[in-house]
Amino acid sequence: MTIVVTGATGHLGRLVVESLLERGVPAADIRALGRRAERLAPLAERGVETAVIDFERPETLDEAFRGADALLLVSGSEVGNRIPQHRNAIDAAVRAGVGRIVYTSAPKASDTALILAPEHAETERLLAASGLPTTILRNNWYTENYVGTLDQAAATGEIVGSAGEGRVASAPRADYAEATAVVLTTPGHEGAVYELSGDVAWTFDELAAVASELLGRDVVYRPVSPEEHAAALTAAGLDEGTVGFVVALDGNIRDGLLGEASPTLAELIGRPTTSLSEGLAKAREASAA
CATH class of the missing domain: 3.40.50.720 (NAD(P)-binding Rossmann-like Domain)
Incomplete structure (x- = not known):
């Protein structure tokens, strides 16, 4: 094969x-x-x-x-x-x-x-x-996408965004890769459409709590309006296209579009998906290597 x-x-x-x-x-x-x-x-x-x-x-x-x-x-x-x-x-x-x-x-x-x-x-x-x-x-979203957010939080003590109370059902790439290998090597998947996500949909307040734990300092989530978010990103030097994408994505999260947790990923890999805390810890370690 x-x-x-x-x-x-x-x-x-x-x-x-x-x-x-x-x-x-x-x-x-x-x-x-x-x-x-x-x-x-x-x-x-x-x-x-x-x-x-x-x-x-x-x-x-x-x-x-x-x-x-x-x-x-x-x-x-x-x-x-x-x-x-x-x-x-x-x-x-x-x-x-x-x-x-x-x-x-x-x-x-x-x-x-x-x-x-x-x-x-x-x-x-x-x-x-x-x-x-x-x-x-x-x-769904990759946990590793928030390593940069942790780096910013380490410097400022804040996670700033316009996602409001939206949730993200992320999982690390390794979990998705493992499920992909299962699908590639076992029968019965033809025609299937699998909605894959982490087991838990977390809020940005929960992300801030994980950041506090991993960084060893207090981190808070500061929600802002989309307009305030765009202004802050522009002031940080991001180009217009990137600013628009980030603000639109936070809007999608605010609207619940990444917040639906499904058991399918865990079922494919035969274990619970990796937690936000463990996934971010491993991702930060890998990025520092």
């Missing part, structure tokens, strides 16, 4: 490869794909087959996908360019006769106002039209 993983040098894809190896998949049965050969080299040294690809160069995809029993299409990181990139990947998968595609999507992608959802929703439509068997993994 050949399992092909795109984005294998990125945060999630790399962890999926590690999870596959931990589950006993022979290294020779894994084909790890990425844009930079030097970042693929450590996997090649472990016996994993590797290939350099670029979603914007379809000619690099055909051979890389050939013979794949399962293809993990990790969503591209270039917001705004995902649809043409994903279209190229799906078309190449059809040409290569891939057995099935597993795609990392966004929560309730086809029925949500989440700012990140439209490109994922269109990709899901492209997958449905491809005729290939598919599995959709709708990953």
Whole structure:
């Protein structure tokens, strides 16, 4: 069985490869794909087959996908360019006769106002039209996304945002990667759409409490209006596009769009999902290494 993983040098894809190896998949049965050969080299040294690809160069995809029993299409990181990139990947998968595609999507992608959802929703439509068997993994937010927030809190004693009393049902990337490896290596997932999240949806007051514990200092959450949030981010030097994205995302959280906890991730990995405190502690340790 050949399992092909795109984005294998990125945060999630790399962890999926590690999870596959931990589950006993022979290294020779894994084909790890990425844009930079030097970042693929450590996997090649472990016996994993590797290939350099670029979603914007379809000619690099055909051979890389050939013979794949399962293809993990990790969503591209270039917001705004995902649809043409994903279209190229799906078309190449059809040409290569891939057995099935597993795609990392966004929560309730086809029925949500989440700012990140439209490109994922269109990709899901492209997958449905491809005729290939598919599995959709709708990953909630990654706990690691708040490491920067902790760094700011260490300096200021505050977490400032416009998410109000909204909740986030996050989990670490390693939990999502483990579930992805399960889906890639076990039967019965064709046609499934899995809403994946952490077991607990936490508030920003709870995030501040975790920050206090991890940092060894008092941290409070200071809720502000969207306008105040935008002004503060602009004053901190963020560009207009980033400011708009961050404020819109906090609005999505305030509206409850990342706050629905589902048991599906825990069911797939066979254990409770990693807590916010443990996930952030591990993420901070990794970022400092």
